[in-house]
Amino acid sequence: MTFDVGVSLKERLCLITWSWYSICVATGGIAVLLSRTPHQFEGLPVIGKIVYILNLVLFCGISCCMALRFYTRPSALKESFKQPNETYFFPTFLLAIATIILGAEAYGTDVCGPWLQVALRIVFWIYAACSVSVGIFHNWFLYSTVMGKQQHFPLPRVLPSFPTMLCGTVASSIAGNQPRDQALPIIIGGLTLQGFGIMMSILTYAEYHYYLNKHGLPEPTQRPKMFIAAGPWSFTALAFIGMAKHAIEKFPPRYIISDAVPGTTGAVALSTGEISLIIASLTAIFMWCMAFFHLSIAILSMFSMCRFFGGLVLHPWECRIGVWFSPTPVS
Structure with missing residues (x-):
């Protein structure tokens, strides 16, 4: 591959697209993973903080390049939503913000004052409103423009609902660190939007498996995107168990039960939170299995490109930005 020496640095920076935020999604996901690893050692939190700061730097850098691109050529913003290889990756901007919020909770709670929890609570509802808006309007835009005819590989169609x-x-x-009166609506809201997201993903999974059965594996440059399929299952399992654990502490013992059985007022054998944890744990088991299945398919598809398995090794320059979706299964 040869580079045109006549292209300026500014012009090169303007080539950065929405999909570049997948770098932040991968980096931020690793930072959160390091904070939640069960077997901690003394230097691990420091490593996690370094990765988290790197994620912030990458996010700011990519955002500046995107702002430069749209400022230099205002029509580029509108055009970015008309290109099938770019419009589906607009939600990665919100996904990158989600990893920043998760990292702020993981690394900032012990070193910041109570103001951080208030800020995170406000940011959560702003993020929820933005993600719902994207989930509705972006999907509607893709439907109205029949964008699916231009993007034959179906799995990126999961992304508009992913931030939700x-x-x-x-x-x-x-x-877990919010007051009970604030934590309860956060858990209910999170459960509602998590359910919306996984149901939209399941609809796309049907198209994805139909594509694989009819057309076979996608072209080599598209195969890193197959790791996206492990994300919805694993994130949902993680979210269900996490919210259920907090429900034990934050939910009133007879929450919902008193409405379902109005005549009873005595103590209950299991509280609403404990019932939620049981259901969430059982549900997470098969969701983890589905995530492992899709992860295995993606790994085998990548290995099948190697010469050892009869495939053709890609030239390094043929690897596209979609390769940054490979760390998705770390969840």
Whole structure:
């Protein structure tokens, strides 16, 4: 591959697209993973904070490049939503913000004052409103423009609903440190939007498996995107268990039960939170299994490109930005 020496740095920076935010999604996901690893050692939190700060730097850098692109050529913003290889990746901007919120909760709670929890609560509802708006209007735009005819690989169609689904993951992270009167609506809101996201993903999974059965594996440059399929299942399992654990502490013992059985006022054998944790744990088991299945399919599809398995090794320059979706299964 040869580079045109006549292209300026400014012109190169203007080539950055929405999909570049997938770098932040991957980096932020690793930072959150390091904070939640069960076996901690003394230097691990420091490593996690370094990765989290790197994620902030990457997010700011990519955002500046995007702002430069749209400022230099105002029509580029409208055009970015008309290009099938770019419009589906607009939600990665919100996904990157979600990883920043999760990292702020993980690394800022012990070193910041009570103001952080108030800020996270406000940011959560702003993020929820933005993700719902994207989930509705962006999907409507894709339907109205019949964008699916131009993007043959179906899995990126999960992305417009992905930020909505991460509301549950964010809720499971921040609800534990919120007052009960604030935590309860956060958990209910997170559960609602998590359910919306996973149901929209299941609809796309049907198209995805139909595509694989009819057309076979996608072209090599598209295969890193197959790791996206492990995300909805794993994030939902994580969110369900996290929200259920907080429900034990935050939910009143007879929450919902008193409405279902109005005549009873005595103590209950199991509180609403404990019942929620049981259901969430059982549900998370098969969701983890589905995530493992899709992860295995993605890994085998990547290995099948190697010469050892009879495939053709890609030239390094043929790897596209979609390769940054490979760390998705770390959840």
